Amino acid sequence: MKIIKNVKNYIFLYIHSFSLFWKASRGSSTILLFLIPIQALAPAALIKIAQIMLDNLLHGNVPNSLLAYWGIIFFISSAAIPINTSLQGILTDKLIAFVNIELMKKSKSINGLTLFENPSFYDNLQLVSSEASWRPVNLIVFGISMIRELITIISMLFLLGRYNPWIAIILILSIIPQSLVSYHIQQDSFETMVTRSPDARKIQYYSQALLTAKDAKEVRLFGMFDFFIKEYIKVYKGMHFKMKKVRLKQMWISLVFLGISVSLSIASLVWMIIVIEQGKASTGGFLVFVSTLTATTDGVYSSIENSSLLYDTLLYMQKYFDFMNVKETNTYSGELSFPSNVKNISFDKVSFKYPGQKNNALTNISFTITSGERIAIVGENGSGKSTLVKLLMRFYAPQQGTIELNRTSITKFNIQQYRKKFGAVFQDYSKFYLPLRESIGLGNPELMSNKEKIINAMKDGGFFESFIEKGLNLNTILGKQFNGGIDLSGGQWQKVAISKSFMANSQILILDEPTASLDPRSEFEIYQSFIKLTKNKTVFFITHRLSAVKLADKVLVLKGGKINGFAPHCELIKKNKYYADLYNLQAKSFQSN
Numbered sequence: 001m002k003i004i005k006n007v008k009n010y011i012f013l014y015i016h017s018f019s020l021f022w023k024a025s026r027g028s029s030t031i032l033l034f035l036i037p038i039q040a041l042a043p044a045a046l047i048k049i050a051q052i053m054l055d056n057l058l059h060g061n062v063p064n065s066l067l068a069y070w071g072i073i074f075f076i077s078s079a080a081i082p083i084n085t086s087l088q089g090i091l092t093d094k095l096i097a098f099v100n101i102e103l104m105k106k107s108k109s110i111n112g113l114t115l116f117e118n119p120s121f122y123d124n125l126q127l128v129s130s131e132a133s134w135r136p137v138n139l140i141v142f143g144i145s146m147i148r149e150l151i152t153i154i155s156m157l158f159l160l161g162r163y164n165p166w167i168a169i170i171l172i173l174s175i176i177p178q179s180l181v182s183y184h185i186q187q188d189s190f191e192t193m194v195t196r197s198p199d200a201r202k203i204q205y206y207s208q209a210l211l212t213a214k215d216a217k218e219v220r221l222f223g224m225f226d227f228f229i230k231e232y233i234k235v236y237k238g239m240h241f242k243m244k245k246v247r248l249k250q251m252w253i254s255l256v257f258l259g260i261s262v263s264l265s266i267a268s269l270v271w272m273i274i275v276i277e278q279g280k281a282s283t284g285g286f287l288v289f290v291s292t293l294t295a296t297t298d299g300v301y302s303s304i305e306n307s308s309l310l311y312d313t314l315l316y317m318q319k320y321f322d323f324m325n326v327k328e329t330n331t332y333s334g335e336l337s338f339p340s341n342v343k344n345i346s347f348d349k350v351s352f353k354y355p356g357q358k359n360n361a362l363t364n365i366s367f368t369i370t371s372g373e374r375i376a377i378v379g380e381n382g383s384g385k386s387t388l389v390k391l392l393m394r395f396y397a398p399q400q401g402t403i404e405l406n407r408t409s410i411t412k413f414n415i416q417q418y419r420k421k422f423g424a425v426f427q428d429y430s431k432f433y434l435p436l437r438e439s440i441g442l443g444n445p446e447l448m449s450n451k452e453k454i455i456n457a458m459k460d461g462g463f464f465e466s467f468i469e470k471g472l473n474l475n476t477i478l479g480k481q482f483n484g485g486i487d488l489s490g491g492q493w494q495k496v497a498i499s500k501s502f503m504a505n506s507q508i509l510i511l512d513e514p515t516a517s518l519d520p521r522s523e524f525e526i527y528q529s530f531i532k533l534t535k536n537k538t539v540f541f542i543t544h545r546l547s548a549v550k551l552a553d554k555v556l557v558l559k560g561g562k563i564n565g566f567a568p569h570c571e572l573i574k575k576n577k578y579y580a581d582l583y584n585l586q587a588k589s590f591q592s593n
């Protein structure tokens with residue numbers, strides 16, 4: 001039963017995967033499909049014509065028509081080889097691009113971050129994306145050659161069967177156990193590879209730590225080389241041991257089956273010699289028999305090998321299809337259009353726990369703000385500040401309570417429209433290694449070609465001065481990753497991220513420690529910009545610099561994931577001891593500096 005299920009699954013995956021060829025390139029797929037039977041049937045046709053020619057030769061002349069048939073078939077089947085190779089190459093390129101684009105589109109459809117924090121989903125995603133650049137090659141090469149070989153084998157068995165059907169039947173039967181064993185081993189090796197996926201990521205991380213510019217300073221300063229190399233070898237040995245076992249098993253089993261089928265071939269050859277000695281078959285018949293026997297056994301072997309290698313690829317495709325079918329459990333997107341006026345935003349008894357965590361990151365959070373208010377969120381490390389804004393941006397959904405905008409749950413709004421209304425600078429902002437125009441323009445892709453808008457965003461985000469001083473232009477590539485790129489200081493990168501957030505005409509701005517890497521003058525200037533640019537906008541800014549809280553209309557104080565206070569700064573400083581202590585501690589450290 002399990003075998004039938006596996007075979008059904010194999011065929012289903014095979015057909016499903018083939019549909020991707022069609023989607024990737026209809027032209028190449030059609031020609032390849034047309035070439036398959038030509039190439040597959042040519043060997044049997046050539047052998048059969050050669051037999052007739054030999055029999056004719058022994059009894060007189062070979063008719064010209066036979067020579068012509070042989071020549072034409074030989075020419076077509078030979079010409080099919082380079083055509084096939086080129087088309088397979090073209091189709092491979094298209095399929096790789098198709099698979100990668102589909103993966104990127106799928107990623108676009110995942111709105112939240114919860115799935116990315118599920119270890120098995122993340123491991124699968126890493127496997128699918130890291131192998132997407134070469135797996136489709138195997139799908140094409142093994143997938144196509146397997147069909148071709150199957151047709152060739154059937155045509156050969158048909159020729160063999162005319163001499164002795166039993167030889168054909170025994171040959172077919174000998175394929176079955178070996179195929180099953182091969183598939184089983186291939187599945188084993190794929191599963192070993194999948195289960196070693198976390199290890200594979202680990203060793204990749206170890207080697208990258210020593211090879212990338214990012215960690216180069218610390219690695220050298222603290223002499224981390226021996227540690228990482230030792231860890232690499234330890235994990236690698238564990239992985240290698242499991243894979244080696246699977247590969248050796250595969251080799252021994254193949255050798256045993258090879259022995260059986262070679263013995264079978266020798267036995268059938270002896271039988272044919274006896275038949276000829278008894279005068280029951282012609283010399284031409286002997287040629288056909290020997291050629292078909294070797295072609296069939298060769299075909300059987302390579303088709304078992306190709307189909308089991310294809311199986312490996314189909315198991316990968318299964319992971320690919322699984323990823324493509326993944327659905328988020330939270331319904332992130334509603335139907336409502338975003339309101340033209342944001343009147344208020346409120347959290348009502350919101351509690352949230354990160355996936356797989358024991359404790360709440362936020363508990364029973366309730367507050368309301370009105371449009372145009374500037375809210376500073378303060379609190380010690382780990383108090384839940386970033387989590388609160390991540391919930392507001394709908395990267396996660398709270399397990400309890402609701403977040404509302406204009407008294408409507410934010411889950412009811414269309415997520416794309418909703419997110420467009422937010423501008424944000426994250427604590428761990430992304431550095432995009434792109435030309436400056438794109439790096440900033442990505443804040444509002446529709447305005448990417450608007451030079452004036454980009455220059456203004458740079459002025460507002462405090463990057464314009466560095467832009468002039470460093471002699472940059474809008475086409476300068478940021479980062480050293482690509483040829484001709486230039487690197488920026490931490491503060492300059494942050495200013496690029498801030499400039500990007502000023503590109504969008506967002507109604508709500510979220511700034512998660514926007515000035516952490518900035519010098520005091522830049523910080524002052526950027527806050528000035530915020531005040532100017534965020535008039536009538538609702539702003540949430542997380543800050544550890546309590547001097548900045550004076551810019552806020554209200555301060556939300558978080559402590560251990562709960563609200564400790566929510567009021568204007570001057571009120572809190574008088575009434576909230578925890579806040580006053582935090583503020584005075586920092587004020588003192590400023591004075592002592």
Ligand SMILES: Nc1ncnc2c1ncn2[C@@H]1O[C@H](COP(=O)(O)OP(=O)(O)OP(=O)(O)O)[C@@H](O)[C@H]1O
Pocket residue numbers: 117354355357361379380381382383384385386387388427
């Ligand atoms: N992705 C995550 N998965 C699991 N736990 C997380 C995740 N992100 C944050 N946490 C935990 O949630 C709690 C709140 O984290 P959060 O980042 O919101 O704090 P924060 O106040 O912004 O801290 P900081 O001032 O250090 O930036 C912390 O205990 C943190 O360890």
